[in-house]
């Protein structure tokens with residue numbers, strides 16, 4: 001590794017010992033010898049296995065649930081339904097006042113996506129749990145489903161989630177998040193060219209090599225140790241405490257090395273039901289997603305649709321940027337209202353534009369609930385923005401890198417959401433990229449600095 | 456369910472266990488013999504995290520019935536190091552920053568061992584082919600490929 005010390009030389013002390021040095025990871029020897037402890041690398045006598053009965057429908061009312069045959073299956077210790085869950089309604093971000101609670105741990109009245117958890121079967125072996133799960137009889141009345149965000153927002157669309165009438169997340173700003181800066185109409189009026197483009201993305205599964213799961217051991221005294229591969233220990237602790245109506249000191253969460261997460265292990269899904277199962281049976285319980293569940297059930301990155309309308313001058317200055325973003329939450333909120341809000345704050349990207357108008361919507365559909373994944377809310381936004389930047393450069397016949405230099409934000413610029421820019425380094429990164437990619441730009445761009453504007 | 460006896464050699468040690476017929480080698484190694492170095496990433500033969508060496512051949516322990524291993528010689532990543540001294544493959548992965556979350560590493564190491572045992576100086580294509588059954592979601596594979604090639608370079612230096 002090498003530090004390009006010519007950049008920001010006046011801001012950096014000469015005494016850095018670690019930055020710029022390659023250091024071995026101290027967990028690597030454990031990884032290559034198989035000694036690193038992952039949550040599933042432990043076993044307990046009498047360990048029980050939990051398997052979930054899931055909805056085969058995208059949207060349906062539950063008319064009745066019959067677990068009697070499953071309960072009689074050899075090896076089955078307990079069958080758990082909605083009525084066993086003390087507080088069967090939650091939403092992860094209620095901890096930071098992003099409500100309402102909108103999701104059941106086990107569905108009671110209806111299911112809103114294909115794969116939604118309905119009944120948990122706990123048995124002495126995985127095989128017995130599987131076999132018994134197949135014997136649970138759920139009588140459904142199938143409802144019309146909606147899979148497209150714009151269809152979902154139309155009046156008369158099927159209501160995905162009774163806690164979100166109109167199929168959108170209600171922010172304190174209304175049915176969407178807004179950013180308003182400058183005067184967008186004046187910006188478009190002065191522009192030499194206007195370009196409007198629509199960008200769409202599909203859900204993306206994080207696909208960690210280790211699937212989501214936990215193992216719970218009762219400690220006696222109604223206290224439980226939960227070995228989990230969650231990426232969000234305190235979300236898990238606090239939400240479990242709410243769902244099970246148990247004080248936090250009864251819940252001992254033990255994390256450890258996570259076998260890949262990429263945001264896919266930030267939701268609170270397996271722990272509450274596994275702890276409940278351990279509580280109801282008095283035995284250790286393991287609930288580990290199969291590979292199929294990891295791919296089909298765990299929340300992916302949200303699908304997004306982004307409409308960008310830009311006004312640009314022939315000299316390369318962006319003078320207006322209007323963005324309408326839609327984030328597909330699927331059937332429940334999880335982290336998506338937050339993702340859509342991040343998107344609103346992120347536009348117009350790392351560029352200084354004098355006139356900005358942003359609307360972002362978090363929309364409910366009968367798809368798998370989406371949630372966190374690596375930079376969710378901004379990653380797809382950046383994809384759309386940067387493709388748009390290339391198209392704009394082409395439109396005015398300008399080099400795409402030089403076009404970005406002209407619009408790059410600098411320290412002191414006020415962003416659309418009213419925060420001043422600090423510590424910008426986009427100019428310097430592009431200067432270095434220009435050199436290493438052998439993509440030369442005019443000398444005046446190589447003389448620019450993020451710290452100040454040239455006069 | 457009927458239990459059946461099985462005996463094999465695991466990392467140089469004799470092992471004997473009564474197992475359920477139909478139990479996978481992966482589960483027997485992990486839950487009954489305390490060797491948790493093979494990992495279960497899919498239990499369906501698609502990720503390679505459970506890779507072990509059985510009688511010199513690379514095998515997926517999640518698809519291998521333990522009862523078919525009677526009399527076999529089984530090697531896992533847990534037995535590769537010599538005490539606290541890492542095997543050269545393990546050391547190369549550590550040095551090359553070729554493991555991140557670590558979940559694929561024990562299986563990856565076994566796939567590489569089978570390759571280098573057969574071919575101490577493999578080509579890049581050989582390496583790619585040899586690890587093609589082992590999913591890694593973290594590294595992007597390139598550091599792993601480079602680590603293997605660095606072992607093969609030091610192998611050929613030693614041979615000179």
Ligand code: FES
Pocket residue numbers: 494495496497498499500501502503504505506515516517518
């Ligand atoms: S666990 Fe055996 S190949 Fe994935």
Ligand code: FES
Pocket residue numbers: 209259260553554555556557558559560590591592593594
């Ligand atoms: S290091 Fe995470 S899967 Fe390979």
